[in-house]
Amino acid sequence: MRFLATKLQTENVPVADIRPEAVDEKNDAETGAAPREHIDSDSDSDAISVTAQAGVQKAEAAAKVWTRSHLIAAYVLIWCIAFIDTMQQGMTTALTPYVTSSFLQHGLTAATMVMSSLIGGIFKLPLAKILDIWGRPQGFAIMVIFCTIGLIMMAACQNVQTYAAAQVFYWVGYNGMTYTIGIFVADTSALKNRAFMFAYVSSPYIATVWVGGPLATAFLNGPGYKWGFGAFAIITPAITFPLFALFYFNYLKAKEMGMLPQRGDSGRTVLQSIKHYLVEFDAFGILLICGGFALILLPFSLYSYQADRWRSPMIICMFIFGGLLLIAFIIWEKFFAPVTFIPFELLMDRTVFGACILAGNIFISFYIWDSYFPSFIQVVNNLNITQASYIFNIYSIGSCFWSLIVGVCVRWSGRFKWIALYFGVPITILGVGLMIEFRQPDVNIGYIIMCQIFIAFGGGALVITEQMAVMAATSHQYVAVVLAVEGMFASVGGAIGSSVAAAIWTGVFPKKLAEYLPPESQPELANIYGQLPVQLSYPVGSPTRIAINKAYGEAQKTMIIVATVIQIISIVSVVVWRDIKVKDYKQVKGRVI
Structure with missing residues (x-):
């Protein structure tokens, strides 16, 4: 890509306008090597890439001045941030049905996730440009601000509309923070070790899965759910500031050492700069x-x-x-x-496109069967919020544990496609399909747990391998944008899944309630449909509770059948990947893991 060097000297060249050279896929398939057009043109040297955008150059320069102690400290801080964020996310998931119920709108539980999932995912592409143009620390700080604003709004909300708006701010910030941390991991890890390092960043879920439910219970039974959000509005900026400071310190260190290419003043006025970035993003x-x-x-x-x-x-x-x-x-x-929003040139790579389709598809399926799962196990299986959170979070703990094993397998074998094709997709389909039979009233909860374990192991394999696929199919300077595209597909998939789940729920559950409820409970139909606490208020074994359970079972069966059928797309999306060998592929520079 040397011919692009002069074009990329200025910061206003969009990543999406850069088209890689043609691929000789036949040779790639025969050798098992990474695609040749995606290997940095100066990867054999340790110099700063002159063909990269400003943010990538800053990241490479910072990686060259990192001390070992700073790199270790950064990964420790990342783990601590992930621990706090996942604990807060677990609490929010457990509380959301009670928040919507407090406004008599339990049926909008899934709807509150539609806009937040959609905007949270789509915003990753502008964020990728912020990271590539301005720098990693700046993007991270902006996302912390968004996340904090969302938490403040959730703490102060007086209606479900405000809560939904707060979810948008929160998920833009939360997704942006985790995405930026993922880019930092990609900047500081060798490709062969990256699957394990991504799994390491997600590993706090293994611990926080046991904390979210009790924490939600403590706030719900104590000062109230709003105090839970308010507490994390203070904790989040406090825990993230040390990592930002470490990022920025090493960037300034590299700048003072003269390691960054000199860039002239843009010469733009404030209004011209606003117009420029509106176009750029x-x-x-x-x-x-x-x-x-x-x-x-x-x-x-x-x-x-x-x-x-x-x-x-x-x-x-x-x-x-x-x-x-x-x-x-x-x-x-x-x-x-x-400047195009979606980098269509990068999407032309079949490995990138297949991984993005897989990301969207598994999130569609996941949110269809998952959206009302916490409510189901509390009502039908008669679990309290803490017990329900343990079952609900089996996916999180199992997928994060299994992703560590997947990381080791990728490091050992040097390849990732076989893990997704022969393990991840089949076991996911098995787990989701079995729920058609087992997620029903009067079925032992052990079968539900078994299905959750299957899906967790499959999900842990698929999420890591799809991220490896998009990163292995491109060079370092495009890692931020391809991960953003993958994240956008996942979030749009989540929004679609939530919408489908809400449509099935609102179409099936109230209709079946009206059909099954005994005559004496018919006047309470609207309250039963709209409020989870009202559903739980009827004694187990009473005619009304049995009717509610049967209505849940009918709605869940429809959801899971749809979620299972959609998984067929996952098979095709993995088959099209190139079987890329990552073991000896040098993608990043400087001090890396």
Whole structure:
């Protein structure tokens, strides 16, 4: 890519406009090597890449001045941040049904996740450009601010709309923080060890899975759920500041040592800079795609609140205008956008595209069967919130534990495709499919636990291998953007899954409640449907509780059948990957693990 060197000397060259050289896939398949067009042109030297954007150059320069003690300290701090964040996330997941129920809107549990998942994932692409143009520390600090604002809003919310808006801020910040930390890991680890290091960053889930439920119970039975969010609004910036300081210290150290290429003053005024970055981050494209997806997905969870349901003028208009916005986004990106939002050139690589489709698909399936799972095990299996959190979080603890083993396997074998194709996808399909039979009333909860373990091991394998696939298929300077694209597909998949789950729930659960409830409980239909505490208030074994359980079972069966069928796409998306050998592939420079 030497011919691009002069173009990339300025910071305003978008990653998405850079097209890699052609691939000789036949030779790649025969040798098992990484694609040749994705190997840095100066990877044999340890010099700062002159073909990289400013943020990548800063990261490479910082890696060259890291001391061993600073690198170790950074990974310790990352683990501590992940521990606090995952503990807070577990608490939030356990509390969300009670938050929506407090506003008499338990049915909107999944809907609150639609916009937050959607925007949280799509924002990763502008964030990738922030990291590549301005730098890793700056992007990390911005995400901490977003996360803190979201927590403050959740602590102060007075209605479900404010809570949903707070979730958007929180998930943009939370996803952005974890994404930025992931980019730091990619900057400071050899490709053959990266699967294990990514698993290391996720390992706090193994411990925090036991904390989220009791913590939620303590706040719910004590000062209230709002105090839980408020406490973490203080803890989050406090725990993240030391890592930011360490990032920035080493960046300044590299700058003082003259290791960064000199860049001239842009000469832009403030207004010109605002216009420049609005174009650089394709702000208009972001508005089009976010608005389009939101208007198409939200009706799935809102239609049951309209008198005419699917025939409601509001629902019809949302579908029409959402479709028009997505069409406008495609036209804008194809013909008019000065800087494209999605790096279509990178997506042309079949390994990158297949990994992104896999990311989206497993999140669609996951959120379909997972959205009302905490409520199900509390109502149908009669577990308290702490016990329910243990079952609900088997996926987190199992997938994070298994991903460590997957990391070792990738380091040992030097390859990752076989893990996804022969283990991850089949065992995930098995676990989800078995839930059709076992997630029903009067079924021993041990079978549900078994299914959760299968899905956890499959998920741990798939998440790590899909990330390895997108990173191995490109060079260091494109790692941030391909991980952002992969994360965007996952988040859009999560939003689609949440929407489908909400549509099934609002279409099946209240209908079955009306069918099964005894006559004396029919006047309470709306309260039973809208509030989890009301559902739990009926004694186990009473006719009303049995009716509620049966309605849950009918809704869950429909959800899981859909989630299982969708998994077929996962098979195809893994088959198209190249079988890339990462063992001897040098991708990053400086002091790395």
